[in-house]
Amino acid sequence: MEDHLSHFVPRVCEMGYAWQDDIDGTPVLAARQHIFEARYRSYDPAKETALWREFAVIKPTREGFARFAGKWGHLVGRTFNFAGDLITGDSLETWTDAHKVIAHLFRLLSAIRSRDGLRRFLKPGKGGQYQYSFGRSGTWITAASDVEAGWRALQWTLNSHLQDAVVKRLLWDAELQRLSLHDVPRHLWGHMLYQFARAVDGEKQYRQCAECSRWFEVGAPGASRRDRIYCSGACRARVFRRNKEA
Numbered sequence: 001m002e003d004h005l006s007h008f009v010p011r012v013c014e015m016g017y018a019w020q021d022d023i024d025g026t027p028v029l030a031a032r033q034h035i036f037e038a039r040y041r042s043y044d045p046a047k048e049t050a051l052w053r054e055f056a057v058i059k060p061t062r063e064g065f066a067r068f069a070g071k072w073g074h075l076v077g078r079t080f081n082f083a084g085d086l087i088t089g090d091s092l093e094t095w096t097d098a099h100k101v102i103a104h105l106f107r108l109l110s111a112i113r114s115r116d117g118l119r120r121f122l123k124p125g126k127g128g129q130y131q132y133s134f135g136r137s138g139t140w141i142t143a144a145s146d147v148e149a150g151w152r153a154l155q156w157t158l159n160s161h162l163q164d165a166v167v168k169r170l171l172w173d174a175e176l177q178r179l180s181l182h183d184v185p186r187h188l189w190g191h192m193l194y195q196f197a198r199a200v201d202g203e204k205q206y207r208q209c210a211e212c213s214r215w216f217e218v219g220a221p222g223a224s225r226r227d228r229i230y231c232s233g234a235c236r237a238r239v240f241r242r243n244k245e246a
């Protein structure tokens with residue numbers, strides 16, 4: 001899977017997001033402008049390859065979610081009614097559930113890779129069967145080892161969320177003058193799940209930039225530039241300049 005297969009246009013409300021209760025009393029992290037007035041900025045999602053990794057480790061509080069939305073946009077973007085004004089946002093439940101999924105998948109992936117703590121996720125039964133449960137769902141998994149059971153558990157949970165979050169679309173390619181088939185995340189949440197799936201597929205590792213603290217992707221094991229400690233040439237140059245001045 002390559003980046004150009006995924007077409008997702010993120011939208012961040014220029015005025016930011018704030019918590020408020022909608023007409024039914026549901027707490028919603030809502031854009032600060034109603035839908036007919038809202039202005040959005042965007043960013044290149046292909047350059048922000050570690051959003052799921054950042055999301056996995058934020059504090060799952062109203063403040064934590066608001067900070068994340070201010071940087072990267074709303075998660076799913078439903079329309080809520082605030083005393084007659086229609087506003088784009090996500091309920092606290094949506095944010096909390098999404099965070100539980102990503103945090104769980106991240107912990108599971110770490111346990112698989114380190115081959116440590118897998119029994120916290122999987123209860124072995126008879127005949128190579130494992131009991132796997134997460135939230136309100138669970139299943140029996142047949143596998144030859146704890147590690148295989150871990151991968152199958154991760155696959156089961158990730159696929160169940162991916163199926164509503166990423167769709168197949170034919171899109172017009174103006175350069176080639178033809179239609180081509182793409183995976184299209186339906187929203188930021190879908191984009192993060194897709195990134196997570198790509199990270200598993202490509203054995204990506206993540207690191208936090210030593211200069212600006214941004215999360216970024218480093219290559220698969222054995223690939224070059226695994227020793228990168230800065231997210232970009234700009235950050236590396238800034239440190240280099242500072243060291244020269246000092």
Ligand SMILES: [Zn+2]
Nearest residue numbers: 209212231235
């Ligand atoms: Zn940086």
